Structures are given as structure tokens and as C-alpha cells.
Amino acid sequence: MNKVINASGRMTILGVSTLSxxxxxxxxxxxxxxxxxxxxxxxxxxxxxxxxxxxxxxxxxxxxxxxxxxxxxxxxxxxxxxxxxxxxxxxxxxxxxxxxxxxxxxxxxxxxxxxxxxxxxxxxxxxxxxxxxxxxxxxxxxxxxxxxxxxxxxxxxxxxxxxxxxxxxxxxxxxxxxxxxxxxxxxxxxxxxxxxxxxxxxxxxxxxxxxxxxxxxxxxxxxxxxxxxxxxxxxxxxxxxxxxxxxxxxYGKKTLSGEDQKRILQQMDVLNNIPGVKVDVIQDEAGREIYRSRLFVNPSIAACSAMDVVQSLKAGEIPIYTRDYHANEGHIDIDPRPLLEGDIEYITMRLQEILGG
Structure with a gap:
């Protein structure tokens, strides 16, 4: 069975968490x-x-x-x-x-x-x-x-x-x-x-x-x-x-702090150089100490839409699952908490390939 990259969060459909x-x-x-x-x-x-x-x-x-x-x-x-x-x-x-x-x-x-x-x-x-x-x-x-x-x-x-x-x-x-x-x-x-x-x-x-x-x-x-x-x-x-x-x-000994989450997500800033793409770090909508990268895609300028990005990420050699609840509105989120070593670099590379950076 092929592994997937979980950039969505602790989701049941992806096995929730990895075990220590x-x-x-x-x-x-x-x-x-x-x-x-x-x-x-x-x-x-x-x-x-x-x-x-x-x-x-x-x-x-x-x-x-x-x-x-x-x-x-x-x-x-x-x-x-x-x-x-x-x-x-x-x-x-x-x-x-x-x-x-x-x-x-x-x-x-x-x-x-x-x-x-x-x-x-x-x-x-x-x-x-x-x-x-x-x-x-x-x-x-x-x-x-x-x-x-x-x-x-x-x-x-x-x-x-x-x-x-x-x-x-x-x-x-x-x-x-x-x-x-x-x-x-x-x-x-x-x-x-x-x-x-x-x-x-x-x-x-x-x-x-x-x-x-x-x-x-x-x-x-x-x-x-x-x-x-x-x-x-x-x-x-x-x-x-x-x-x-x-x-x-x-519990709590290995939890990523808010600052650690932001530090990991900074690696995605390079995507701001792609026409029609903007990356912001946003806090969880329910006020929790969770930070995510929000990728905005303007389909009239970028190579494709946010919905296309979601499907292309899932269709890759290593499928990548994002928080795509608002993809129809033009943005997706990347959650750093479930990411393993090397995942954020691979996600950034795939997004550059898909969006033409």
C-alpha cells in the first residue's frame, strides 16, 4: 500500500495520527x-x-x-x-x-x-x-x-x-x-x-x-x-x-507550539513568487493554538484553480491530502501538525510543479 502525506490534520480517513x-x-x-x-x-x-x-x-x-x-x-x-x-x-x-x-x-x-x-x-x-x-x-x-x-x-x-x-x-x-x-x-x-x-x-x-x-x-x-x-x-x-x-x-510532550508550526510553514513562502498565488499563515477558525498555511489561487492568473490543485496533489506519485473545505472558494489550507520529516519540502515542490513556479 502506498503512503500518503497528510497535510489536512488529524483526520480519520487518513489514519488520524502516527504512533510514537x-x-x-x-x-x-x-x-x-x-x-x-x-x-x-x-x-x-x-x-x-x-x-x-x-x-x-x-x-x-x-x-x-x-x-x-x-x-x-x-x-x-x-x-x-x-x-x-x-x-x-x-x-x-x-x-x-x-x-x-x-x-x-x-x-x-x-x-x-x-x-x-x-x-x-x-x-x-x-x-x-x-x-x-x-x-x-x-x-x-x-x-x-x-x-x-x-x-x-x-x-x-x-x-x-x-x-x-x-x-x-x-x-x-x-x-x-x-x-x-x-x-x-x-x-x-x-x-x-x-x-x-x-x-x-x-x-x-x-x-x-x-x-x-x-x-x-x-x-x-x-x-x-x-x-x-x-x-x-x-x-x-x-x-x-x-x-x-x-x-x-x-501527551503534550511532543506537541508543536504555535511558533514551531509557523516556522515549518515559512518554507511555503516561496510560492508567493508564482503569479496568481498568495500564501498566508492563518490561525484556526475556532481560536485554537493551531496555525496553517492558506494557499489562495486566482484561476484567472494562475495555471489552474484551487480545485484543480487539490485533485493534482491527490493524483501524484505520493498523494497529498490538504484541508480543501473551501477549495471552491479559491483557497486550501496546509496543516503542519501531522507532517513528517521532508513532507513540507515535498508539498512545496509539488505545488510549484502544479502551479508553474
């Missing part, structure tokens, strides 16, 4: 020994919770699975019959999950699919171009089991309530708040705001494919009761547990 030797050693250790899995899950959850600064945590096979189990737990609580017969009884129990319309995104799968898989109903509030606290507050009813807040660059950013404001309303109304922070770099800044937090084990943490559900003891307990039922399809093996624990131990 420490993580690979953890996977090897876990895979080479036997464990009492119930105890291993419990002990690993405690260790991860300490790093996330929450009361408890559990490991799942993906962030999506963590969303499903979090919501399923809010429906059934600790009722053993409801846990075992989730989809038979969920429609007869309070099961409305509130989400702001601008947060109902497709991150590779529609987030609403995970809500429905958990046995809940999704209740959208606000509009695609904004939402108010009044919209949110007035939607809460006796059927409400929680609010789902998606912390992601995929979401509408303008005219939206802050996480802090949403958290305040949930606390006032006694409604559990789930924060989907799977795409975020920070894993220890949500415990005071949310009851349950969802992380990806393979994105910012750079561990094996996995998810983390962290939060208050009560809600983690509710979710964990589903391990032998709907959660059976979402379990992880011992090798994943030890790989993730190793990644948690390494």
Missing part, C-alpha cells in the same frame, strides 16, 4: 499478556480521569461510541431492565437530547446518528446562522435528558452562546451537559463546565484508535452499565488500553 515508539511499546505489552479485563478497564479509567481532571473515565473504541454510551446512560440511568432493553423502552422514557442547530454537524458521520443510535431523540434549537440562550432555555422540558455541545471548528462559530454560558444554564436547570471535544487539543479544561466530556484517543492524544468518555462518577457509571449490551460493539482490547495509557503519559 512509546505507544507501540504499550500496544505490544498489552497484546502480549493476559489481564482481568473488568479490573483493567476500571484502573485505566481512573488513570485517564486523573489526566483529564475528572472524577472518572472509560475507554471506548471511538469518540462516536463515547457519545452513544453517554446518551444511552442518561436515558436508562441505573435501571437494569432499561439497560438490557434500551431500544424497546427508550421511546417510553425521557429521551430528548438538545443540540444547537449550528452544532448538528457531519464530522465524518452525522452526529445526530449517534444520538439516535443511543435511543434518544434530537431536539434542534436556534438556526444555522446563530442561536441564543433564550432558544436553548425555552427548549428544556420534562423530556430533556441533556444538552450536547460540540466544540469543533466544524460548527457555526458566529452568533453562538459560549460553552460557559451553556454550562451555566444547564447547572441552573439541573440538566446534564455533554461536551464533544473530540477535535480539541486540550483534554483537561472541561471538568468544571461539563458533566461528561468526549475525547478522541487518537487525535490530540496520538494514541491508537479509541475514544474517551470522562466526567462525573454518576454519569460514567450509567454509561458503563451498557458495556455488556449496546456497548459490546464498542469495546476495546487490552492492547488498545495500554497503547492509550502510554499516549496519555506522553
Amino acid at each position: 515508539p512509546e505507544v507501540l511499546d504499550g500496544i505490544s505489552y498489552g497484546g502480549g499478556h493476559y489481564f482481568e479485563m473488568a479490573k483493567l478497564y476500571e484502573q485505566a479509567g481512573i488513570a485517564i480521569a486523573k489526566r483529564c481532571r475528572t472524577e472518572n473515565a472509560m475507554i471506548t473504541n471511538s469518540a462516536s461510541a463515547s457519545i452513544v454510551l453517554a446518551i444511552a446512560g442518561l436515558i436508562t440511568k441505573d435501571d437494569p431492565y432499561a439497560v438490557e432493553h434500551l431500544h424497546k423502552v427508550s421511546q417510553h422514557l425521557p429521551n430528548e437530547m438538545i443540540i444547537m442547530k449550528g452544532h448538528n454537524v457531519d464530522y465524518g458521520a452525522p452526529i445526530e446518528t449517534m444520538v439516535y443510535l443511543a435511543g434518544a431523540k434530537l431536539k434542534e434549537v436556534g438556526y444555522a446562522n446563530g442561536c441564543s440562550l433564550t432558544h436553548l432555555e425555552s427548549a428544556i422540558s420534562n423530556s430533556t435528558i441533556g444538552v450536547l455541545f460540540v466544540k469543533s471548528h466544524h460548527c457555526v462559530q458566529k452568533n453562538m452562546p459560549s460553552l460557559e454560558d451553556v454550562s451555566a444554564i444547564c447547572k441552573e436547570k439541573g440538566i446534564p451537559l455533554i461536551v464533544d471535544a473530540a477535535a480539541e487539543e486540550q483534554i483537561d479544561g472541561y471538568s468544571e463546565l461539563a458533566d461528561l466530556i468526549v475525547f478522541s484517543g487518537s487525535k490530540a492524544i496520538e494514541g491508537p484508535s479509541s475514544g474517551i468518555l470522562a466526567g462525573k462518577n454518576k454519569y460514567i457509571h450509567y454509561a458503563s452499565l451498557h458495556r455488556s449490551y449496546i456497548g459490546r460493539a464498542m469495546k476495546v482490547g487490552k492492547e488498545t488500553v495500554f497503547g492509550l495509557l502510554a499516549a496519555i503519559e506522553q
Whole structure:
């Protein structure tokens, strides 16, 4: 199989992250020994919770699975019959999950699919171009089991309530708040705001494919009761547990600073010499400490359009994947975080070939 260059970010379609030797050693250790899995899950959850600064945590096979189990737990609580017969009884129990319309995104799968898989109903509030606290507050009813807040660059950013404001309303109304922070770099800044937090084990943490559900003891307990039922399809093996624990131990030690990211991207400045091309370094639209090169292509002057550039990069001997969400508007982004040694030079060379520099 040919490798590809990932200039898009920590994307599931490209394998998310590369694994460090420490993580690979953890996977090897876990895979080479036997464990009492119930105890291993419990002990690993405690260790991860300490790093996330929450009361408890559990490991799942993906962030999506963590969303499903979090919501399923809010429906059934600790009722053993409801846990075992989730989809038979969920429609007869309070099961409305509130989400702001601008947060109902497709991150590779529609987030609403995970809500429905958990046995809940999704209740959208606000509009695609904004939402108010009044919209949110007035939607809460006796059927409400929680609010789902998606912390992601995929979401509408303008005219939206802050996480802090949403958290305040949930606390006032006694409604559990789930924060989907799977795409975020920070894993220890949500415990005071949310009851349950969802992380990806393979994105910012750079561990094996996995998810983390962290939060208050009560809600983690509710979710964990589903391990032998709907959660059976979402379990992880011992090798994943030890790989993730190793990644948690390494978390933050090798993260590129904002200045390091800018330094790497400076090598693309040479592309400014090509007619119809402009390169700027821009910060992540959600305000995270992430910087990317934005390549603007004027098709009336340059050799081709931004859409053509995207396709040509993918069609090369070593395919290059960029952040191409706005290629139809004339620009693409290069994310330096997943790049390996020599990648930025190769990307720059290919862009010079394609654009005629």
C-alpha cells in the first residue's frame, strides 16, 4: 500500500495520527499478556480521569461510541431492565437530547446518528446562522435528558452562546451537559463546565484508535452499565488500553507550539513568487493554538484553480491530502501538525510543479 502525506490534520480517513515508539511499546505489552479485563478497564479509567481532571473515565473504541454510551446512560440511568432493553423502552422514557442547530454537524458521520443510535431523540434549537440562550432555555422540558455541545471548528462559530454560558444554564436547570471535544487539543479544561466530556484517543492524544468518555462518577457509571449490551460493539482490547495509557503519559510532550508550526510553514513562502498565488499563515477558525498555511489561487492568473490543485496533489506519485473545505472558494489550507520529516519540502515542490513556479 502506498503512503500518503497528510497535510489536512488529524483526520480519520487518513489514519488520524502516527504512533510514537512509546505507544507501540504499550500496544505490544498489552497484546502480549493476559489481564482481568473488568479490573483493567476500571484502573485505566481512573488513570485517564486523573489526566483529564475528572472524577472518572472509560475507554471506548471511538469518540462516536463515547457519545452513544453517554446518551444511552442518561436515558436508562441505573435501571437494569432499561439497560438490557434500551431500544424497546427508550421511546417510553425521557429521551430528548438538545443540540444547537449550528452544532448538528457531519464530522465524518452525522452526529445526530449517534444520538439516535443511543435511543434518544434530537431536539434542534436556534438556526444555522446563530442561536441564543433564550432558544436553548425555552427548549428544556420534562423530556430533556441533556444538552450536547460540540466544540469543533466544524460548527457555526458566529452568533453562538459560549460553552460557559451553556454550562451555566444547564447547572441552573439541573440538566446534564455533554461536551464533544473530540477535535480539541486540550483534554483537561472541561471538568468544571461539563458533566461528561468526549475525547478522541487518537487525535490530540496520538494514541491508537479509541475514544474517551470522562466526567462525573454518576454519569460514567450509567454509561458503563451498557458495556455488556449496546456497548459490546464498542469495546476495546487490552492492547488498545495500554497503547492509550502510554499516549496519555506522553501527551503534550511532543506537541508543536504555535511558533514551531509557523516556522515549518515559512518554507511555503516561496510560492508567493508564482503569479496568481498568495500564501498566508492563518490561525484556526475556532481560536485554537493551531496555525496553517492558506494557499489562495486566482484561476484567472494562475495555471489552474484551487480545485484543480487539490485533485493534482491527490493524483501524484505520493498523494497529498490538504484541508480543501473551501477549495471552491479559491483557497486550501496546509496543516503542519501531522507532517513528517521532508513532507513540507515535498508539498512545496509539488505545488510549484502544479502551479508553474
